Amino acid sequence: MDVLACIKRVPDTGAKIVLTEDKQEIDTSSLGFTMSPHEECAIEEAIQQVEAHGGSTHVLTLGPEAAAEQLRTGLAMQIDDATLLETDGDEWSPRATAQAISTEIQSMDTAFDLLLFGNESADMANYQVGTRVAAELGVPCVTGIKSLDIEDGTAIAKREIAGGEEVYEVDLPAVITVKEGINEPRYASMRAKMQARNQEITHRSPDASVGAGSFEKLRLETPPEDTSDAEVLGEGSDAVPAILEVLEDGVEVL
Amino acid sequence: MILGFVEHDGGEPLESSLEMLTLARELAEAGDGALEVTTIDPEASLAEDELGAYGVDRVHRVTHADLDRFAPDAWAASIVQLTREFEPRGVLVPGTDRGQDVLARVGVKLELPMAANCIAVEPGDSWEVTRHRWGGSLIEHAQLEAPTKLLSVAPHELPIDAPGEAGGVAVNEFEPTLEEPDTLVKVDHVEESDVEGVPLGEARVVVGGGRGVGGPDGYDQLEELADLLGGAVGASRAAVNEGWRPHDDQIGLTGAKISPDIYIACGISGAVQHMVGCKGADTILAINTDAEAAIMQKGDYAVIGDLHEVVPVLNDAIRDRQ
Numbered sequence: 001m002d003v004l005a006c007i008k009r010v011p012d013t014g015a016k017i018v019l020t021e022d023k024q025e026i027d028t029s030s031l032g033f034t035m036s037p038h039e040e041c042a043i044e045e046a047i048q049q050v051e052a053h054g055g056s057t058h059v060l061t062l063g064p065e066a067a068a069e070q071l072r073t074g075l076a077m078q079i080d081d082a083t084l085l086e087t088d089g090d091e092w093s094p095r096a097t098a099q100a101i102s103t104e105i106q107s108m109d110t111a112f113d114l115l116l117f118g119n120e121s122a123d124m125a126n127y128q129v130g131t132r133v134a135a136e137l138g139v140p141c142v143t144g145i146k147s148l149d150i151e152d153g154t155a156i157a158k159r160e161i162a163g164g165e166e167v168y169e170v171d172l173p174a175v176i177t178v179k180e181g182i183n184e185p186r187y188a189s190m191r192a193k194m195q196a197r198n199q200e201i202t203h204r205s206p207d208a209s210v211g212a213g214s215f216e217k218l219r220l221e222t223p224p225e226d227t228s229d230a231e232v233l234g235e236g237s238d239a240v241p242a243i244l245e246v247l248e249d250g251v252e253v254l
Numbered sequence: 255m256i257l258g259f260v261e262h263d264g265g266e267p268l269e270s271s272l273e274m275l276t277l278a279r280e281l282a283e284a285g286d287g288a289l290e291v292t293t294i295d296p297e298a299s300l301a302e303d304e305l306g307a308y309g310v311d312r313v314h315r316v317t318h319a320d321l322d323r324f325a326p327d328a329w330a331a332s333i334v335q336l337t338r339e340f341e342p343r344g345v346l347v348p349g350t351d352r353g354q355d356v357l358a359r360v361g362v363k364l365e366l367p368m369a370a371n372c373i374a375v376e377p378g379d380s381w382e383v384t385r386h387r388w389g390g391s392l393i394e395h396a397q398l399e400a401p402t403k404l405l406s407v408a409p410h411e412l413p414i415d416a417p418g419e420a421g422g423v424a425v426n427e428f429e430p431t432l433e434e435p436d437t438l439v440k441v442d443h444v445e446e447s448d449v450e451g452v453p454l455g456e457a458r459v460v461v462g463g464g465r466g467v468g469g470p471d472g473y474d475q476l477e478e479l480a481d482l483l484g485g486a487v488g489a490s491r492a493a494v495n496e497g498w499r500p501h502d503d504q505i506g507l508t509g510a511k512i513s514p515d516i517y518i519a520c521g522i523s524g525a526v527q528h529m530v531g532c533k534g535a536d537t538i539l540a541i542n543t544d545a546e547a548a549i550m551q552k553g554d555y556a557v558i559g560d561l562h563e564v565v566p567v568l569n570d571a572i573r574d575r576q
Contacts, residue, residue, distance in 0.1 A: 013526055017392050026392070037491075037508040095367055120354070120370075122507060124387055124394075127370045127406070128358035135362040140438045143326075143355045159351070160502075162453055164446040166324065170439055180508040181501030213400030215367035218382065221393040230540065230550055236559035237567035243539065244571055246555055251516040251537050253459050253483050254575065 001055035001150065001172075003046040004112045006101060006130070007039040007074065009067040010123040016222075023219040025091075026123075035070045037180045038118030043074045044185040045178055046116055049150055056080050058110065062097050064089040068201050075196035076188030082199070083108075085206035091124070092208075093215055098132030100206035105137065114155070117177045119144045134175035141175040142168045146182045255288040256281045257342035258310075259333060261352060265299030270348035272308065272414040274407040277375065278346045279309040279415075284377045285343055290314065292336055292428070294329055296321050302423045307416035312424040314340075320432050324352065325440035330359035332430040337364065337402055344381070349406040357406050366400045371408040386411075389507040389530030410513050410534040452486045454503065459485025460514045462505055462532070463493055466521015466542065466561060470498040475565040476520060482572045488512065490522050506531035520561040524549025541565070 012032045020027045046057045059074035061067050062085040071082035085100055092100070105112065115137075117130030134141030147158035147165070153172050158165040160179075188196070233242035248254040258278040260271040275291070282289035292314040293300050302313040316332045333356065337345060345360065347353035349371045361368040369383045373393075376382035380399040386408045387394050398405075447453075454460065461480040463473055473487060480487045489499040491506050505512055507527040513534030520541045522528060529552060532538065538553035541561045550556040557564055 013388065013391075017388065017526065093367065095361075122388065123392075125370060125389070126368070127354035128361060128368055131355070131358040132362055135359075140327075140435075141359075142439055143358075144351050158445070161351075161444070162456065164444055166441040166444050168439060169442045181504070210367075211365035213367050214397070215369055215399075216397050218395040218397055220387070221395065223390065223393055230538075230553045230556040232545075232556045232558065233539075234557060234559075236557075237564050239557040239559065239564065240567050240571050243555075243557065243564075243568055244575075246537070246539060247483070247516070247572075253485075253515055254572065 001050060001053045001113045002058070002110045003049055003055065003114045003116065004058045004060060004105070005039070005042040005046040005074065005079070005116045007035045007043065007059060007061050007070055008118070008121045008123075009033050009061060009063045009070045010036050010121065019220055019222060023221065024217070025220065033066070033069065035073065036118045036122040038120070038178055040185045041180050041182050042116040042118055042178050043077055043079060044183045045148060046114070047078055048183060049114060049148070053150060055113070056110065058083070058112070060101065060104065061085065062092060062100055062206055063087060071201055072196045072199070073188070075199050076192040077186055078192065081202070083202040083204060085204050087206065091217060093210070094124070094126040094128045095132060095210040095215075096208040098129045099136065099208040099210060101129070102133050102136035103208070104204060104206065105133070111173070113172045114150070115139075115173070115175045117175065119177045119179045130175050130177040137173075137175070139173045139175055140170045141177070142170055143177040145176050145178050148176060148178070148182065255286065255290055255340060255342045257336065257340065257345045258289065258291040259345065259347040259353065259356070260291045260293045260300075260305070261348060261350060262293060262295065262300050265301065267300070267305070268348065268350070269414060270350050270353070270407075270409040273409065273412040274346050274348045275308045275310070276412045276415050277372070277407050281344055281346070281375060281377055282309065290340070290342070292316060292333060294321055294332065302425050303421050306420045306423045307418050309418055310423055312426060314426045314428045316428050316430060318429055318432055320437050323441040325437050326352070326355045327359055327439055328430070328432050328436040329356045330363060331432055331436045332428070333360050334363045335430050336428060342402060344403040344405060346405050346407055349408050353406050357404055361404050364402065364404075366402060366404055367398060368404040368406070369396060369398050370406045372405045373408050373411045375405070388526065390533065391526045391530050410511070452484065454486045454488050454505070454510045454512055457486035457512070458515045459483040460488050460505070460512050460517045460535070461485060462488040462490065462517060462519045462522055463499070464490035464520070464522030465492040465496070467493060467498065472562065473499065475562070475569065478569050479518070479565055482569060482576070485514065490528050519549055519553065520565065522549055523547045524552055
């Protein structure tokens with residue numbers, strides 16, 4: 001079974017998001033980068049499925065040259081091959097991203113059985129790239145999955161709902177978008193990280209033209225901060241009577 | 255005309271759908287005034303007339319033998335066929351798991367862009383949409399141009415308003431044409447959770463524990479507090495990554511979004527990624543040894559102290575009252 005995990009490089013934001021002066025992006029001058037948490041799980045899932053069923057694992061991203069760092073994280077976790085669809089660093093719309101990824105997948109030598117995405121990216125959260133890729137490839141797509149088993153070419157995928165899980169069964173090849181919690185991503189060893197540094201990454205120049213209409217960012221804004229300080233009820237267990245008052249009279253849960 | 259997609263549970267519209275109608279009604283009033291909705295409702299369980307209170311003029315009740323269980327492509331095909339027939343200027347769905355999933359497929363079939371998690375719209379020829387990034391800790395203003403604008407509406411952001419009166423709602427029974435690929439992805443069956451207690455997303459009281467809890471055993475006191483208040487226990491991502499709690503308990507950007515009457519956050523610092531999961535709480539009470547922790551500022555009430563000291567005394571005091 002050949003499995004592809006698609007990931008995205010995103011800033012590792014701290015307690016507060018700061019924007020650049022032109023309000024077009026997050027000021028990342030003092031930030032590190034990571035990949036969206038859902039996608040770290042997509043990588044882990046690719047590795048676990050191939051450990052169980054045999055085959056190959058591949059990781060792909062669309063982003064600036066620096067996104068090679070996140071691909072190398074995947075390689076260090078023991079993904080076999082990596083592809084970077086290299087952009088000039090500008091944001092791509094979800095439609096253009098999906099089309100570039102689909103075009104690349106169709107041109108690759110490997111015909112993937114399982115294509116894993118994060119349910120939504122941590123930063124833009126457009127909730128659609130995996131779905132659009134599946135449509136371009138003409139394969140079924142199940143979203144928001146937190147448990148996945150492959151049996152005889154069929155994916156048995158579970159999605160959380162209120163009070164339980166709904167179970168889907170779809171034949172491979174298929175696109176599955178996953179959520180954090182589906183597994184526990186492994187930590188790469190220092191030795192694996194060193195080796196991943198020298199591993200070759202396939203670079204491509206993506207190209208995409210999309211259909212009618214457009215969806216374009218104008219500017220970003222940080223939401224107004226709640227500047228009102230919390231009311232301090234007290235220190236230590238001396239505060240307990242005040243807490244009881246809040247529970248009883250304030251929110252009436254006692 | 256604006257077309258809204260109303261999700262319901264056995265005929266009861268979900269709150270997120272009623273919130274969506276607040277924005278849909280605003281957009282309808284800015285246009286020709288017509289607000290119509292569609293529901294997948296083969297059992298005809300929804301009382302359409304009730305939606306008149308929210309300004310709805312007509313309900314397209316979708317029925318089909320293959321719509322007995324959730325099938326996202328079939329739901330999307332139904333919305334697409336309605337859109338082709340009635341040509342709404344905009345299609346709005348609630349930003350739930352199902353809403354996002356189905357609208358993305360509508361976007362695919364109509365070859366149109368989709369704007370997810372919107373909170374406001376400036377209508378015109380093109381629409382300027384205000385939407386959430388980073389779970390709402392960053393706001394994007396974007397321009398959406400399309401013959402039919404596809405929007406999902408961020409949950410827990412807009413008020414539910416019923417300015418009108420029930421009644422006067424026309425019903426159009428609509429049977430979509432579904433083909434085999436539309437039902438390839440369909441819920442096969444549902445496994446009910448064997449976890450006892452109140453689900454995190456629905457709890458009126460949530461007691462959260464973070465790194466300050468110190469280990470898995472420290473949650474016993476938090477469990478007890480949650481039990482006494484009829485609530486549920488949650489955790490920060492830091493605590494889940496430590497392996498102290500299962501991921502299902504995680505509150506935040508990549509975990510549960512809660513909306514209780516009160517969130518009691520114990521030993522949690524209040525990182526952006528955590529706060530976007532609990533901003534739906536009416537009241538936040540933080541217990542933390544660090545008076546400077548972000549959550550002590552962002553919350554409504556703060557107790558400066560060690561949760562291991564405060565929570566047991568609080569539990570005893572509540573027990574004394576009951």
